[in-house]
Amino acid sequence: xxxxxxxxxxxxGTVGASVIRLLNKHGDAIADKAGRAxxxxxxxxxxxTRDRGVDLSNVAWFTDxxxxxxxxxxxxxxxxxxxxxxxAEDSVRAALASGKHVVTANKALLAKHGVELxxxxxxxxxxxxxxxxxxxxxxxxxxxxxxxxxNEITRVYGILNGTCNYxxxxxxxxxxxxxxxxxxxxxxxxxxxxxxFDIEGNDTAHKLAILTSLAFxxxxxxxxxxLEGITSVTTADIKAADELGYRIKLLGVAQKTETGIEQRVxxxxxxxxxxxxxxxxxxxxxxxxxxxxxxxxLVGPGAGGNATASAxxxxxxxxxxxxxxxxxxxxxxxxxxYTRARMRLHEGGYYxxxxxxxxxxxxxxxxxxxADAEISLESIVQRRTGDLVEGGEMEGADIAQPxxxxxxxxxxVAVRKALDxxxxxxxxxxxxxxxRIEKLS
Ligand code: HSE
Numbered sequence: 001x002x003x004x005x006x007x008x009x010x011x012x013g014t015v016g017a018s019v020i021r022l023l024n025k026h027g028d029a030i031a032d033k034a035g036r037a038x039x040x041x042x043x044x045x046x047x048x049t050r051d052r053g054v055d056l057s058n059v060a061w062f063t064d065x066x067x068x069x070x071x072x073x074x075x076x077x078x079x080x081x082x083x084x085x086x087x088a089e090d091s092v093r094a095a096l097a098s099g100k101h102v103v104t105a106n107k108a109l110l111a112k113h114g115v116e117l118x119x120x121x122x123x124x125x126x127x128x129x130x131x132x133x134x135x136x137x138x139x140x141x142x143x144x145x146x147x148x149x150x151n152e153i154t155r156v157y158g159i160l161n162g163t164c165n166y167x168x169x170x171x172x173x174x175x176x177x178x179x180x181x182x183x184x185x186x187x188x189x190x191x192x193x194x195x196x197f198d199i200e201g202n203d204t205a206h207k208l209a210i211l212t213s214l215a216f217x218x219x220x221x222x223x224x225x226x227l228e229g230i231t232s233v234t235t236a237d238i239k240a241a242d243e244l245g246y247r248i249k250l251l252g253v254a255q256k257t258e259t260g261i262e263q264r265v266x267x268x269x270x271x272x273x274x275x276x277x278x279x280x281x282x283x284x285x286x287x288x289x290x291x292x293x294x295x296x297x298l299v300g301p302g303a304g305g306n307a308t309a310s311a312x313x314x315x316x317x318x319x320x321x322x323x324x325x326x327x328x329x330x331x332x333x334x335x336x337x338y339t340r341a342r343m344r345l346h347e348g349g350y351y352x353x354x355x356x357x358x359x360x361x362x363x364x365x366x367x368x369x370x371a372d373a374e375i376s377l378e379s380i381v382q383r384r385t386g387d388l389v390e391g392g393e394m395e396g397a398d399i400a401q402p403x404x405x406x407x408x409x410x411x412x413v414a415v416r417k418a419l420d421x422x423x424x425x426x427x428x429x430x431x432x433x434x435x436r437i438e439k440l441s
Contacts (some may be wrong), residue, residue, distance in 0.1 A: 004037035005320045006073060007117060008100075010091055011080030012045040014189045015132070017052040018305035019078065019312050026052070030313065034320035044068045069095035076101040076319050078312065082193065083109040096120040096128065103315040105132035105308055111206035111222035115211065115335060119325035124255040128327040129315035134207040135160055135284040137307030138300040144214040144288065145329040151290030154213040155255035157438070158209040158286035159279050161193045162303030163198035164230050164250040169280045172238045172247070178231070190282055190303040199412065200229035201250065201265040208252035212263050213328050213335065215288065217408070219340035220328075221263070225252075226267035237353060237433060239405050241269055244351070244379070247277045251438060260339035262346060267435050269351050274440040275299075283309055290303040295441065349378070349437035352407070352419070355400035355429040356382075362427040366403070369425065373418035376408040376438040 008024075009016055018038055023030070031037040035061050044062040051189070062068035069077045069091040069243065074131050077095035079102060081088045088109055095102050097120060104110070110117070110133050121128035131141045166188075167181040182199065185191045190198075197203045209222035230250050246269040254263045270277045275297045279285040284302025289295050301307035318325075328335060356362050363382075370377060381404040407415070419432050 003037050004039040005316070006039055006041040006075045007044040007078055008044065008062070008068045008071065008074035008076070008317065009040055009078045009080065010044040010068060010087075011082070012043060012050075012052050012136075013080065014305035015046070015082045015308045016043075017054050017311065018309035019080070020054045020056075022218060022306070022309045022313050026313075029322075030108060030317055032056050034317045036320045037355040038316060038320055041069050041072060042074055047310070065091040066094045067099060070098045074100060076103060076316060079106055079109075080150075080312070080314070081102040082106055082108065084112040089115045091112060092117060093120065096124055096126060099124050099126055101127040101129070101319045103127075103129045103312055103319065105312060107133040107203065107206040107210060111209045111220060113212060114220045114328065114362065115332055119332035120325055121398060125324070127319050127324055129318060130210075130314050130327070132308045132311035134210050135286055135298075136162065136300070136302040136304065137310045138284055138298045138302065139311065140211065140286045140298055141214065142314075143296075143298065144211065145325065147330070148288060148293065148296075149166040151292050153288060153290055153365050155253065155289045156211050156215045156286065157251055157253040157255070157276075159249055159284050160204045160252045160278060160286070160302065161198050161201075161250060162282035162284060162301070163195065164201075164204070164278065165284070165302070166190060166282045167199070168230060168233070168238070168250065170432060171235060172242070175235065175388065188282070189305060199231055201227045203251060204252045204265045205263075208254055208263055208265060211252070211286070212261060212338075216261055216336070217330060217334075218261065218336045218338040221340070224263055224338060224340040226262075226264040226266070226343045232433065233435075234433075236402070237351075237435060240353065241351070241380070241435075242402075244269075244406060245272050245383070246270060246437070247349075248435065249270055249276060249279070251276070257341040257345070259345060260341035262343070264343065269435050269437040270440055276440060317435070344411070344416070346412040346436075347409055348439065349409055350405075350407045350415050351435040351437060352405045352415070353433040354403045354405075355421070356403045357400050357427055359427070363403070365425045365427045366405075366422055369418045370405070371422040372421065373410075373414040375410045375418055376405045377413055378408050380405055409439075
């Protein structure tokens, strides 16, 4: 056997400690498969005194991750600190520039600097592996980059944030408040250091931007992701969705359209019969439509120390075997420029919930505005006050009746025009709630 592959692990939080535990438990079996022993020889973390439940007595400690990244005693730099600038960015650049392979779980870093870092890895003849950055333990990076290389991809979509899926699932099943569900997700180690990144959809957007590049061979363009988080979703919407045959999920969707590539993250109504509707709790799922294979769906844990460590160690094992694949599936110079499809041209069905003033002609006014915008309605549901509007979730609900519309396929621009016109009539109270419906098989 050749010399052991020497790892320097930067960041000893939940994931870092799990990686070390996994290697301690399965190191021999991994070495047999990779043809080479794998050894953690150095670590870098802020607090040396903290007990992480793993034995670190025989490893070198670095207070400066950049120094560790450049150390001649490290072959692979494992970046588990997080963040798209500062120590994470500087140390990854330093590692690649000094000829070290890099394995990272850092989606924000990849989403922002992925193309440059892929190029730096190429120039230095080393790997930049990041399976853990997207959908935790699900091997979607390798699936898109390698296993599905023979397909033209038309759409990739999925549940990419365990925290949001956990919250939506518990709100629906147990009627628990949004805040309590979020607190539990934090306790379980699913949420980001700043959980607004989870609930406002930024984390999903980072992962989606990486998937878009892998699926369509384009440069990563995270700034072009249309973004809506889950904070506006109420139990009233979840209940209405259920009655109408849907569930609400935070989806990230990237698809080719006639005008470019649409990247969007928003709460989405998905038909109950679809595979994605059945994904509960912290599980993630990614679906890919390929022209030869058809649709594939991968499901698995999207967050948590052990699931993420599984993906990190898979990447390490590839390095140990000597696999060297371009980080984004092809040389960085061959990545296409990203052309953004305008969200206003998005086509699909819509769920719209209004609080409608109880007065003659209100319904007719809404119907007229919809007709003027050439929107055809699939269903209209009117409920008694309090039936689908709970606890002041919709401003002005005390004086208004909840009305829910489901539209047939239309465009975003038509819906926006209709909602502006309806608001201007004064027949509704507060802001309408709008949730897009995704067409799924
Ligand atoms: N906060 C992320 C999630 C962790 O909830 O999915 C994995 O990226």
